[in-house]
Amino acid sequence: MSEILFKNASIGYRGVPVLRAVSFTAEKGGITALxxxxxxxxxxxxxxxxxxxxxxxxxxxxxxxxxxxxxxxELYGIISVMMTDRVKTKFxxxxxxxxxxxYRYTGIFGTLTQADRRxxxxxxxxxxxxxxxxxxxxxxxxxxxxxxxxxxxxxxxxGILIMDEPASFLDMGRKIEFFDALKGLVKEKDMTxxxxxxxxxxxxxxxxxVICISASGGIDAKGAAEELINPAYMEELFGxxxxxxxxxxx
Amino acid sequence: xxxxKTHLILFISLILAILLLVVINILTGSVGISVRDxxxxxxxxxxxxxxxxxxxxxxxxRIIEALFLGGALALSGYMLQTFFLNPIAGPxxxxxxxxxxxxxxxxxxxALKAGFAMNSLMLVAAAFIGSLIATGFVLTVSLxxxxxxxxxxxxxxxxxxCSAVTELIVAFADDSNIVNLHNWSLGTFSAAGWNEARIYxxxxxxxxxxxxxMSKTMEAYRFGEEYAESLGISIYGFRVLLIIVSSxxxxxxTAFAGPVxxxxxxxxxxxxxxxxxxxxxxxxPASFLLGSAxxxxxxxxARSLFAPSELSISTVTAVxxxxxxxxxxxxxxxxxx
Numbered sequence: 001m002s003e004i005l006f007k008n009a010s011i012g013y014r015g016v017p018v019l020r021a022v023s024f025t026a027e028k029g030g031i032t033a034l035x036x037x038x039x040x041x042x043x044x045x046x047x048x049x050x051x052x053x054x055x056x057x058x059x060x061x062x063x064x065x066x067x068x069x070x071x072x073x074e075l076y077g078i079i080s081v082m083m084t085d086r087v088k089t090k091f092x093x094x095x096x097x098x099x100x101x102x103y104r105y106t107g108i109f110g111t112l113t114q115a116d117r118r119x120x121x122x123x124x125x126x127x128x129x130x131x132x133x134x135x136x137x138x139x140x141x142x143x144x145x146x147x148x149x150x151x152x153x154x155x156x157x158x159g160i161l162i163m164d165e166p167a168s169f170l171d172m173g174r175k176i177e178f179f180d181a182l183k184g185l186v187k188e189k190d191m192t193x194x195x196x197x198x199x200x201x202x203x204x205x206x207x208x209x210v211i212c213i214s215a216s217g218g219i220d221a222k223g224a225a226e227e228l229i230n231p232a233y234m235e236e237l238f239g240x241x242x243x244x245x246x247x248x249x250x
Numbered sequence: 251x252x253x254x255k256t257h258l259i260l261f262i263s264l265i266l267a268i269l270l271l272v273v274i275n276i277l278t279g280s281v282g283i284s285v286r287d288x289x290x291x292x293x294x295x296x297x298x299x300x301x302x303x304x305x306x307x308x309x310x311x312r313i314i315e316a317l318f319l320g321g322a323l324a325l326s327g328y329m330l331q332t333f334f335l336n337p338i339a340g341p342x343x344x345x346x347x348x349x350x351x352x353x354x355x356x357x358x359x360x361a362l363k364a365g366f367a368m369n370s371l372m373l374v375a376a377a378f379i380g381s382l383i384a385t386g387f388v389l390t391v392s393l394x395x396x397x398x399x400x401x402x403x404x405x406x407x408x409x410x411x412c413s414a415v416t417e418l419i420v421a422f423a424d425d426s427n428i429v430n431l432h433n434w435s436l437g438t439f440s441a442a443g444w445n446e447a448r449i450y451x452x453x454x455x456x457x458x459x460x461x462x463x464m465s466k467t468m469e470a471y472r473f474g475e476e477y478a479e480s481l482g483i484s485i486y487g488f489r490v491l492l493i494i495v496s497s498x499x500x501x502x503x504t505a506f507a508g509p510v511x512x513x514x515x516x517x518x519x520x521x522x523x524x525x526x527x528x529x530x531x532x533x534x535p536a537s538f539l540l541g542s543a544x545x546x547x548x549x550x551x552a553r554s555l556f557a558p559s560e561l562s563i564s565t566v567t568a569v570x571x572x573x574x575x576x577x578x579x580x581x582x583x584x585x586x587x
Contacts, residue, residue, distance in 0.1 A: 052476060076482035085474050091528045103470050103481040109531055110466035156481075 009058030036213035080158035142169035320545025327514025340515030341500035345408030349384025377501035512571025
């Protein structure tokens with residue numbers, strides 16, 4: 001059983017495909033990473049997997065059931081997303097931001113139960129942002145904000161987490177902390193993660209499985225990170241001259 | 251200090267301020283009334299004296315109107331701001347109040363000519379249809395332009411067109427009742443009595459309740475459409491509901507008090523800054539109370555500043571409201587307004 005399955009899917013916006021013949025699976029308890037040049041449709045894959053875009057053709061299944069057959073309530077009881085859109089707040093503490101992630105559990109006026117408070121605290125501690133709980137969200141650095149948004153994404157206790165470049169604003173040290181937290185999360189909660197990332201050099205350590213999307217449109221390769229992340233292939237995928245990968249990342 | 255405590259103190263202060271404004275409003279006017287007579291008149295509903303009739307039939311209905319309709323306007327503005335995810339929005343500035351005004355004026359003049367008696371519910375219905383037409387126009391424009399400032403300019407233009415047509419209609423409708431119509435079309439809290447209050451109080455109360463029940467979703471929606479959708483919220487249904495509740499509230503205000511400027515746009519902003527919160531469950535009642543207090547205060551000035559002649563309410567609300575809106579825009583100069 002796969003948690004996420006794309007089978008020969010055409011995906012895109014308003015009936016115009018961005019990618020065709022997309023097929024891959026993401027398994028339970030693992031991190032599946034999408035990599036590839038800018039503008040190849042990684043976000044489109046993520047949005048379709050999250051049910052925010054309807055597939056134009058082909059099959060997209062969540063837990064072996066067609067994604068279209070889920071009610072929003074059912075679907076987002078399983079899936080939690082962390083997309084790239086920035087959140088503009090004025091008077092919100094980090095706790096306020098994370099609290100909104102408990103949406104489907106809270107009562108009609110959004111009041112928190114003891115259980116809600118406990119999960120919020122646990123999630124924030126797991127990501128290491130509990131100390132920031134009373135701080136003004138808008139005044140945080142981009143990196144801190146991204147970690148708070150990760151806490152918000154896991155506070156709904158999802159089975160599947162879909163993330164679009166979640167670590168892009170973090171510095172080197174914070175990136176490592178972030179991916180450590182993510183790996184810990186997957187292990188502890190047996191979660192499935194579908195993530196797009198630009199940190200190609202870190203993919204080997206983070207992801208169990210890699211899906212490469214090339215500029216020519218479509219999935220170029222998929223498989224274990226150890227096999228795919230090698231200089232020659234990266235140079236080809238990202239359209240670099242021979243030797244450039246080693247020169248900068250080696 | 252604890253946020254909850256601060257909020258409680260602020261709510262209590264706001265209610266006390268409103269009570270104080272109510273008392274001052276009762277006492278102010280061309281006929282002086284002694285404070286001592288007031289409890290008797292209010293508690294016993296004593297209409298036997300001239301003072302009793304002035305308080306119970308003139309001043310009190312006017313106070314109730316400013317209280318409920320002022321609050322309704324602020325709430326309507328807050329819901330529009332939530333809809334557009336932008337604090338620079340309100341029923342007056344987007345031309346929605348003027349659309350309502352135009353349709354009400356057409357209906358009134360037609361009813362006068364046909365010798366037909368209008369009732370309050372028909373006025374509200376006409377105003378509601380008028381605001382929906384204006385809102386429809388604003389939404390159509392908003393699909394084409396991404397910039398809120400262009401949208402607002404369009405709204406102001408729609409407002410001018412509707413006001414010009416309203417004036418034309420009022421000018422050509424030759425009737426003695428036109429004096430009333432003219433006052434109403436400029437905005438005033440003097441036009442409605444107790445019979446009207448029986449209509450607008452339940453509508454406004456229903457609007458507050460609806461807003462409170464939507465507050466949880468409003469908060470999630472503030473984080474963007476896509477995120478709200480990923481929480482399982484039906485975006486389309488929610489947006490339709492927001493527009494309908496907001497339009498019912500501003501249409502009710504326009505039907506009874508005419509167009510009142512700047513309350514809807516400025517008061518939610520003041521509420522946010524005063525309570526230092528973005529939580530709709532706090533801002534909904536806070537905006538409402540601030541709208542009430544603001545309209546009571548402005549109405550007091552409107553009728554007492556140059557007594558016995560009266561200013562239109564929008565003249566006064568603009569004097570205080572416009573600077574607040576300008577300061578908001580300056581505060582957001584680095585962002586895409």
